[in-house]
Amino acid sequence: MTNMDLNLTPDERQFRDEVRAWLQANVPKDWESRRATEDMKDRFAFLREWQKKVFQAGWAGIAWPKEFGGRGASLMQQVIFTEEMARATAPPLANVLGLMLIGPTIVNYGTDAQKKRYLANILSADEIWCQGFSEPNAGSDLAGIRTDAHLDGDHYVVNGQKVWTSYGWAADWCALLTRSDPTSAKHHGLTYILVDMKSPGVEVRALRQMTGETEFNELFFRDVRVPIENVLGKVGEGWGVAMGTLMHERATLGAGIQITFKRQFDRLTELSHIIERNGRPAAEDPVIRQKLAQSYIDIEIMRLNQMRSVTRMSQSGVPGPEGSIQKIFWSELNQRFQQVASELLGPYAQLTSGGAIDDGQWAYNYLRSRGNTIEAGTSEIQRNIVGHFVLGLPKSY
Amino acid sequence: MQFGLSETQQTLKNTTRQFLAAECPSSEVRRLIETDSAFDSALWKKMADQGWMGILIPEEYGGFGMGMVEMAAVLEEMGRALLPGPYLSTVLLAGSAIQHAGSEAQKQQYLGAICRGEAKATLAFLEESACWSPERVRMHAYAHNGGYVLSGSKRFVPDAAVADFVVCAARLDGELALFIVPSSASGMAARPTPALDGTRKLYELMFDAAAVPEGALLAKGDRAVAALEHAFAVSTVGLVAEMVGGMQRLLEIAVEYAKTRKQFGRPIGQFQAVQHMCADMLVWSESSRSAAYFAAWAMSENTPEAATAVSVAKAYASDSYREVGNRAIQVHGGMGFTWENDVHLYYRRAKGSEIAFGDATWHRERIAKLVVDRSDLLVR
Numbered sequence: 051m052t053n054m055d056l057n058l059t060p061d062e063r064q065f066r067d068e069v070r071a072w073l074q075a076n077v078p079k080d081w082e083s084r085r086a087t088e089d090m091k092d093r094f095a096f097l098r099e100w101q102k103k104v105f106q107a108g109w110a111g112i113a114w115p116k117e118f119g120g121r122g123a124s125l126m127q128q129v130i131f132t133e134e135m136a137r138a139t140a141p142p143l144a145n146v147l148g149l150m151l152i153g154p155t156i157v158n159y160g161t162d163a164q165k166k167r168y169l170a171n172i173l174s175a176d177e178i179w180c181q182g183f184s185e186p187n188a189g190s191d192l193a194g195i196r197t198d199a200h201l202d203g204d205h206y207v208v209n210g211q212k213v214w215t216s217y218g219w220a221a222d223w224c225a226l227l228t229r230s231d232p233t234s235a236k237h238h239g240l241t242y243i244l245v246d247m248k249s250p251g252v253e254v255r256a257l258r259q260m261t262g263e264t265e266f267n268e269l270f271f272r273d274v275r276v277p278i279e280n281v282l283g284k285v286g287e288g289w290g291v292a293m294g295t296l297m298h299e300r301a302t303l304g305a306g307i308q309i310t311f312k313r314q315f316d317r318l319t320e321l322s323h324i325i326e327r328n329g330r331p332a333a334e335d336p337v338i339r340q341k342l343a344q345s346y347i348d349i350e351i352m353r354l355n356q357m358r359s360v361t362r363m364s365q366s367g368v369p370g371p372e373g374s375i376q377k378i379f380w381s382e383l384n385q386r387f388q389q390v391a392s393e394l395l396g397p398y399a400q401l402t403s404g405g406a407i408d409d410g411q412w413a414y415n416y417l418r419s420r421g422n423t424i425e426a427g428t429s430e431i432q433r434n435i436v437g438h439f440v441l442g443l444p445k446s447y
Numbered sequence: 448m449q450f451g452l453s454e455t456q457q458t459l460k461n462t463t464r465q466f467l468a469a470e471c472p473s474s475e476v477r478r479l480i481e482t483d484s485a486f487d488s489a490l491w492k493k494m495a496d497q498g499w500m501g502i503l504i505p506e507e508y509g510g511f512g513m514g515m516v517e518m519a520a521v522l523e524e525m526g527r528a529l530l531p532g533p534y535l536s537t538v539l540l541a542g543s544a545i546q547h548a549g550s551e552a553q554k555q556q557y558l559g560a561i562c563r564g565e566a567k568a569t570l571a572f573l574e575e576s577a578c579w580s581p582e583r584v585r586m587h588a589y590a591h592n593g594g595y596v597l598s599g600s601k602r603f604v605p606d607a608a609v610a611d612f613v614v615c616a617a618r619l620d621g622e623l624a625l626f627i628v629p630s631s632a633s634g635m636a637a638r639p640t641p642a643l644d645g646t647r648k649l650y651e652l653m654f655d656a657a658a659v660p661e662g663a664l665l666a667k668g669d670r671a672v673a674a675l676e677h678a679f680a681v682s683t684v685g686l687v688a689e690m691v692g693g694m695q696r697l698l699e700i701a702v703e704y705a706k707t708r709k710q711f712g713r714p715i716g717q718f719q720a721v722q723h724m725c726a727d728m729l730v731w732s733e734s735s736r737s738a739a740y741f742a743a744w745a746m747s748e749n750t751p752e753a754a755t756a757v758s759v760a761k762a763y764a765s766d767s768y769r770e771v772g773n774r775a776i777q778v779h780g781g782m783g784f785t786w787e788n789d790v791h792l793y794y795r796r797a798k799g800s801e802i803a804f805g806d807a808t809w810h811r812e813r814i815a816k817l818v819v820d821r822s823d824l825l826v827r
């Protein structure tokens with residue numbers, strides 16, 4: 051290993067400059083205010099078009115193999131791209147679950163035919179994906195899922211219910227975790243199947259979340275027939291495949307989020323010179339200064355932890371259970387940070403429109419951050435994982 | 448980008464750990480805590496033989512001229528072992544100040560002696576006001592008979608009783624000045640001020656018209672302020688690295704205990720309340736480690752964000768080491784509250800380290816100056 055060097059290498063720098071130049075020329079302006087003004091579906095269609103443009107320019111799936119539509123570049127370049135996107139206030143890519151979680155799982159576990167079939171369409175946003183893991187009776191205890199898949203000729207027949215499925219309403223495909231062996235217990239007898247959401251028997255119901263949006267859904271499967279070649283990994287070994295997805299979720303979701311936090315922090319700092327508190331700019335209030343500085347520290351530590359973990363992942367190739375440390379850190383940091391924002395903005399913090407600061411973005415962020423310590427595995431589950439798998443403490447269940 | 452130790456750096460860290468495990472086990476730490484100065488000359492000699500005294504000092508003055516990252520790796524292990532004595536005071540505080548501002552003759556004389564293990568030193572800065580800002584230095588110095596005379600008192604000076612010379616901040620003609628005062632100077636006396644952390648003894652240094660020769664002036668005015676800031680930045684990074692080592696050790700001790708101590712017929716580590724305390728300890732110690740090594744790297748590269756990086760690391764580690772200590776004691780139950788258990792030794796060190804060179808609140812205000820009071824935001 052070379053000496054510690056946190057500068058980008060000349061190659062990485064050149065790559066960053068290319069990305070930066072492209073984004074500067076192509077990022078659509080004023081898209082951010084769309085959340086307030088636009089219908090969720092219209093907004094999603096817009097994000098889908100944006101991803102297609104990114105794909106056509108060769109920036110989607112930077113670390114994915116070339117033969118399947120990716121760029122075949124390094125994980126570090128992927129991170130650089132994500133950071134530059136956020137820095138340029140570019141819109142997010144529509145197919146976030148496909149890109150971050152399901153695609154990488156297909157890269158790891160898929161057959162060549164599956165890789166050929168699915169990966170390029172994930173990158174181009176021609177096919178949007180959702181993740182059907184959680185069920186009403188199996189959230190944290192994911193291995194307790196009951197959605198049944200039984201073999202009938204060359205098809206699996208799926209029956210059951212999923213819940214909290216983000217982007218279910220937009221999805222063309224679902225990465226579905228099923229129980230293929232009804233006699234099996236817990237982690238055994240699970241199978242990971244790729245389900246076409248247009249199949250007869252799939253029903254998507256809206257589920258409104260506390261932010262008021264209906265970003266996630268309930269999914270119902272009634273005698274849905276799925277060809278056997280849609281099984282990802284081996285039949286009965288779906289738990290291992292699903293864990294691969296979850297580790298990616300914990301390890302990679304952070305990269306773009308960090309820059310988003312930093313951008314929000316910079317904006318909040320700017321606001322602190324305008325917003326008054328006790329008759330002077332909030333930026334001059336010693337308590338606010340302490341809290342802003344602590345937010346800066348948290349966001350900076352998140353970036354540094356991430357750089358260490360990218361280094362580690364570049365060397366080992368796979369995300370490890372340390373991803374749980376990242377997940378705990380960023381989710382709890384965001385809740386603290388949004389509270390600081392709220393305090394700084396004072397009475398303005400609660401306005402969602404009608405004279406709200408930044409189109410009500412801060413009120414939305416405040417509520418949305420509440421989900422962070424639940425989605426992608428709760429903070430309690432992450433601490434269990436750290437205890438069990440990183441520190442080697444005896445399992446509590 | 449590569450954010451991890453290189454093989455050579457890792458080897459240096461490993462050999463440091465092996466050396467300290469053999470030469471400074473916890474029994475030795477406990478013995479030294481009970482002494483007046485926490486200094487052991489035989490151990491000091493062996494440390495010098497390892498080359499540690501000259502880790503940051505350029506070769507022309509007898510050192511090895513290694514970087515901040517190597518320094519941090521060694522200090523992390525020292526913190527893990529709770530190494531007592533004047534290493535940080537000598538090498539990081541006094542050494543860096545002299546390296547930054549010293550004349551050629553001063554560097555040859557003092558840095559050479561430090562590298563050979565012949566001199567221990569410290570830096571006297573704080574006064575009764577206990578404020579870390581250079582503007583608050585009040586101690587009086589004036590020119591007299593071709594030399595200088597110093598009067599006043601310095602507080603919270605680490606390792607003053609064993610120091611062969613003291614780099615002392617005072618006010619000369621209204622400006623900040625740094626003097627190198629030999630322990631033999633008449634009119635200078637050290638009074639022990641026992642504190643929580645027995646591994647790093649603190650003193651009040653009293654100067655009653657202490658006379659020093661002309662060559663004792665290290666720097667004056669802006670150069671003195673810069674030298675002081677440099678010495679504090681280097682020492683802060685070293686201290687944070689030590690804190691990381693301490694946190695790592697506390698985590699290991701607590702996890703080990705959680706695996707072996709049984710209650711309700713099972714290891715306490717099987718209870719989630721205990722597991723989650725351990726998980727938090729890991730998050731804090733790993734995060735502090737990221738911050739410590741980034742600050743070390745940023746300083747070695749002299750990057751524009753170095754000043755912020757140092758404060759981020761110190762603020763974060765100050766809160767974290769204390770909290771890691773809290774959890775470590777809690778995991779141990781009543782055993783954690785005993786003198787016999789090593790955890791309190793770290794807990795005490797955590798408090799001393801939290802305070803040294805500015806606590807979290809002080810560094811957060813420093814960060815606010817750097818990132819909130821940005822001129823591009825103020826001019827509008």
Ligand SMILES: Cc1cc2nc3c(=O)[nH]c(=O)nc-3n(C[C@H](O)[C@H](O)[C@H](O)COP(=O)(O)OP(=O)(O)OC[C@H]3O[C@@H](n4cnc5c(N)ncnc54)[C@H](O)[C@@H]3O)c2cc1C
Pocket residue numbers: 180181182183184186188189190191213214215216217266421424425426427428429430431434447719
């Ligand atoms: C915004 C959002 C988006 C989501 N998107 C998706 C998605 O796209 N696809 C998908 O499959 N799922 C999704 N989820 C679901 C999410 O993964 C689950 O909500 C989460 O895993 C928790 O499961 P649960 O809701 O059943 O809560 P429960 O498991 O019932 O947990 C309730 C409480 O009990 C605690 N608890 C449970 N078990 C333990 C234990 N062993 N030890 C300690 N404490 C425990 C939990 O930490 C929590 O505090 C999403 C959730 C949110 C909030």
